[in-house]
Amino acid sequence: MTHGPRRPQALLVMEPEHFQVQFGPAQLDRLDRLVSLADPVSTAELDSPAVRRRLHEVEVLLTSWGCPPLTTERLAAAPDLRAIFHGAGSVRSFVTDEVWRRGILVTTAADENAIPVAEFTVAAIVFAGKKAPFLAQDARKHRDDWSYLAKRGELTNRDRTIGVAGFSRVGRRVVDRLREMDVTVLVYDPYVDPVEVTAAGGRLVGLPELLRASDVLSLHVPELGSTRHLIGAAELAMLRDGATVVNTARGSVLDTAALERECATGRLDAILDVTDPEPLPADSVLYDLPNVMITPHIAGSLGSETRRMSDSAIDELERYLSGRPPRAAVTPDTFGKSA
Numbered sequence: 001m002t003h004g005p006r007r008p009q010a011l012l013v014m015e016p017e018h019f020q021v022q023f024g025p026a027q028l029d030r031l032d033r034l035v036s037l038a039d040p041v042s043t044a045e046l047d048s049p050a051v052r053r054r055l056h057e058v059e060v061l062l063t064s065w066g067c068p069p070l071t072t073e074r075l076a077a078a079p080d081l082r083a084i085f086h087g088a089g090s091v092r093s094f095v096t097d098e099v100w101r102r103g104i105l106v107t108t109a110a111d112e113n114a115i116p117v118a119e120f121t122v123a124a125i126v127f128a129g130k131k132a133p134f135l136a137q138d139a140r141k142h143r144d145d146w147s148y149l150a151k152r153g154e155l156t157n158r159d160r161t162i163g164v165a166g167f168s169r170v171g172r173r174v175v176d177r178l179r180e181m182d183v184t185v186l187v188y189d190p191y192v193d194p195v196e197v198t199a200a201g202g203r204l205v206g207l208p209e210l211l212r213a214s215d216v217l218s219l220h221v222p223e224l225g226s227t228r229h230l231i232g233a234a235e236l237a238m239l240r241d242g243a244t245v246v247n248t249a250r251g252s253v254l255d256t257a258a259l260e261r262e263c264a265t266g267r268l269d270a271i272l273d274v275t276d277p278e279p280l281p282a283d284s285v286l287y288d289l290p291n292v293m294i295t296p297h298i299a300g301s302l303g304s305e306t307r308r309m310s311d312s313a314i315d316e317l318e319r320y321l322s323g324r325p326p327r328a329a330v331t332p333d334t335f336g337k338s339a
Contacts, residue, residue, distance in 0.1 A: 006321065008059035009080075010035035011051075012042035014087075015066030021303065022064055022087055022310040030314050034321060035060060046074045055081075060320075062087060062313055064306075067094040075102060083320050087313035089113040089300070091330055106330040107316040109309035111169055113301045118173035120299035121218055121248045124271045125178070128216045128244035129157035133293035134269060153242050158182045163214030164202065165230070166249065167192040171220035175200040186210045189221075211238035216246060223250035233258035236268065244269040248299040251276030260285050263292050273299040 010031065012019060019042040023031075031037060043051050044066050055078040061067075064087045068074070075081065075098050083105040084095075091108055099106065127133055131152040142148040149155065160183045164171050167189040178185050179201035186209070187202040194204040211217065217239060221227045231245070232255040239245070247254050251274040262268040269291040278297065286292045301309055316326050 007034065007036045008082075008321075009054075009057045010037060010060040010062060010317075011040075011054050011058045012037075012062045012064075013044070013046065013067045014042065014064035015044050016042070018064045018066060018088075018306070022306045024307065027307065027310045027314060031062075031317075034314070034317055044068075046070075046077075052077045059083070060085065060317065062317070063091075063094065064088045064309075069094050070096050070099055072096070072098045075099070083107075083317075085313040085316045085320075086330075087306075087310045089309075091335070095330070095335065100332045100335075105320065105326065107313070107326045107328050108330050109312040109328070111328055112308045112312045114169035114173055115308065116301050116305050117170045117248050117299045118177060120273065121170065121174050121220075121246060122177045124246045124248070124273075125162060125174075125216050125218060126157055126181075128246060128269070128271060129160055130155045131269070133271060134291050137290045160184070160215040161186060161213045163188070163210040163217045164220060165189075165207070165210065165217065166220035166222070167197060167200075167202075168220045168222065168249075170248070171218075172196075172200055174218060174220065175202040178202075184213075186213060207235070208238060211235055212240070214239060214243055216244045218246040219249045219253055221249055221253050223252055227253050229253070229255040231255065231258075233261070236262045239268060241267050242269070244271060246271045247275075248273045250274055251278050256280070256284075256286075263289050266291060273297055 038054060040054065045051060046055060046068055057080065058078055059080050059082050061081065061084045063084055081104060086108045089108065089110040091106060095106055135149055135152060138148050162178055162183050163186050164175055165188045167187050175185050175187060185202040186205050187197045188205060188207045188210045192204065197204040219231065221230060230253045236258050245259065245268060256276050259270060263270050264285055271293045273295045274297055280286060286294060319326055
């Protein structure tokens with residue numbers, strides 16, 4: 001229900017394909033009760049005369065993937081803009097210093113996007129324990145004899161050590177879900193409170209200790225200058241023989257060339273939903289190795305999962321209209337530390 005008579009003008013800014021998937025009848029009905037939506041309701045650009053006329057009257061933007069950068073010129077065309085509710089994860093691609101200078105409220109639905117990533121990651125960790133992706137490839141060659149599975153070592157998810165690098169939105173959820181398994185969970189994150197890690201079911205350690213102990217290394221650090229190649233040749237060398245590297249974070253946190261060398265020897269396995277670059281060059285050895293599984297960046301919200309983020313953005317809009325504080329505000333300080 002609406003909170004009082006105030007119905008500010010709002011504009012949705014995203015690629016058409018994301019608008020069509022993320023905003024079904026239920027979401028549009030909620031918006032129609034909260035704000036005024038004029039023509040166009042949604043746009044992927046902010047420079048045409050028609051859109052500039054809309055910008056001049058809007059107080060609220062609801063954004064998602066494909067929102068163009070909010071430059072000083074574009075923001076000058078939106079003198080009444082007060083809030084941006086992002087129905088996706090990172091806002092780095094479009095939030096500029098001018099947004100902060102203007103004091104515009106920014107929120108993100110990154111928490112909701114973390115849910116399917118954590119689900120995918122835990123599934124990858126379970127598959128890693130049983131070497132399932134790699135045995136599936138072996139099965140194509142060994143159709144009349146299953147003795148090949150003995151070559152993959154012990155196939156178990158009991159008494160394993162899982163190393164979680166990054167106690168992020170996704171990392172926290174992964175650690176929490178792993179408490180249901182009979183595993184030891186080690187966490188590396190130089191910015192987190194050890195008490196929080198313990199409460200989630202993990203133990204905070206330094207990166208070298210985590211690497212040397214892990215049967216599975218799962219990466220959950222943001223893409224920042226300081227995290228590029230966080231896991232390089234020296235770090236991969238610390239992993240025990242037969243360990244599996246799982247990356248559902250960002251490709252750049254893992255040194256691709258170093259991983260190629262380790263996986264080509266058969267010493268390490270890898271389950272990669274993200275790569276650097278993305279996609280990998282066609283001649284990358286990782287495509288053909290039987291101990292590597294690559295998926296095309298599917299862990300995050302797709303299809304109906306994305307409406308969870310739209311609902312979150314509309315929830316934030318409701319809080320804004322009722323004068324309540326946001327639940328997931330992005331600030332200049334957090335902007336510099338998160339993905």
